Amino acid sequence: MIIKNKFHNIFWNIYAFFYDNLTLYYPAYYRQLNQIYSLIKNYLNKDSIVLDFGCGTGGLLKIIEKEAGYIVGVDRSFVMVNRAKRKVNKSLFVIADANNLLPFKKESFSLITAINSLYMLINPEKTIQDFYSSLKFNGRLIISNPLWKPSILKIVKALFKDEGIVRGLKLFFRLFLVGLLNIFITEEFKKEVFHSYSEEELTNILERIGFRIETITRTYILNSNILVCAVKLPPFPPAGWKEGKRENSKG
Ligand SMILES: C[S@@+](CC[C@H](N)C(=O)[O-])C[C@H]1O[C@@H](n2cnc3c(N)ncnc32)[C@H](O)[C@@H]1O
Numbered sequence: 001m002i003i004k005n006k007f008h009n010i011f012w013n014i015y016a017f018f019y020d021n022l023t024l025y026y027p028a029y030y031r032q033l034n035q036i037y038s039l040i041k042n043y044l045n046k047d048s049i050v051l052d053f054g055c056g057t058g059g060l061l062k063i064i065e066k067e068a069g070y071i072v073g074v075d076r077s078f079v080m081v082n083r084a085k086r087k088v089n090k091s092l093f094v095i096a097d098a099n100n101l102l103p104f105k106k107e108s109f110s111l112i113t114a115i116n117s118l119y120m121l122i123n124p125e126k127t128i129q130d131f132y133s134s135l136k137f138n139g140r141l142i143i144s145n146p147l148w149k150p151s152i153l154k155i156v157k158a159l160f161k162d163e164g165i166v167r168g169l170k171l172f173f174r175l176f177l178v179g180l181l182n183i184f185i186t187e188e189f190k191k192e193v194f195h196s197y198s199e200e201e202l203t204n205i206l207e208r209i210g211f212r213i214e215t216i217t218r219t220y221i222l223n224s225n226i227l228v229c230a231v232k233l234p235p236f237p238p239a240g241w242k243e244g245k246r247e248n249s250k251g
Helices: 002-015 019-025 027-043 059-064 078-087 124-134 152-163 165-174 176-190 199-209
Strands: 049-053 070-075 092-095 109-115 135-146 211-219 225-232
Touching: 002 078, 002 176, 019 027, 019 078, 019 165, 019 176, 027 059, 027 109, 027 135, 027 152, 027 211, 027 225, 049 059, 049 124, 059 070, 059 078, 070 078, 078 092, 109 124, 124 135, 124 199, 135 199, 135 211, 152 165, 152 176, 165 176, 199 211, 199 225
Parallel strands: 049 070, 049 109, 070 092, 109 135
Antiparallel strands: 135 225, 211 225
C-alpha cells in the first residue's frame, strides 16, 4: 500500500501538467464548478473560512476568492499547488497527504469542499471524520464524488452528444492526454482501489459521523457524480453526559 500511495503521488504530479486542459476546455467540468458555486455562495462572506480539499490547480478557489473571508487549499501534489498559486492570490496553500492526518486544528473552518478528491483516498471515511473535527458547528461540507465506476467510452459518447461532431472532435483531441490519464483512474475504480458511493452509502457515512444532509443532487457529465451539502451537528448528547435528575428538582 505504501508503494501504491507513492505511485499515486507521482501520478497526480504528472496529471497536474495537463489538468488545466480539463478545467479550461471541458464543458462538463466548468458546468460542475458553476453548479457548486451556486450551492456554496450562500455560505460565503467576509467571515467565512474555507478549506478546499484536493484543490488541484485552484479552479474552485479562483471562483470564490473574492467572496470568501479566508481560503485554504490543500493538496498532496506540489505541481498542482504551484499551478494553483499562479491563479489564486488570496489563498494559503498546504501540501499534505490526507491519507495521513490533515494538519488543521479542531473547528477551524466554516466550509469544507471536496470536489472529486475523496474517491482516491485509502480510507475516505477517515478523512470525512477529519473534516468533521476541522469544521465549526453548523459548518457545511460539500462533496462531489462519482456515483459509479467511470467509463471512458460512455464519457466520449456523451461529449459528442452534448457538443456535436465538430466541437466534439476539437475537444476530443484537446483532451486526449487527459483521457489517457483517466484510463488509469478507471482501472483503479475497477480494482476498487478508488471509491464510488451511492446516495445511500454516502448519506449513511455522513450521518454516522454526525452530519445532517441538507441537499443531495447530481452533477458532472452524465450526472455521474453525487453532489452533497451536509451540515455539522454538535455531538448530542455531549460526551460524558449521563441521564440524571435536575439538581433543584423536588422528590
Ligand atoms: C481529480 S483532482 C480534483 C481537483 C479539484 N478539486 C477539481 O475539482 O478540479 C484530485 C486532486 O486530489 C489530490 N489528491 C489526491 N490524493 C490526495 C491525498 N491523499 N491527499 C491530498 N490530496 C490528494 C490530487 O493531487 C488532485 O489535485
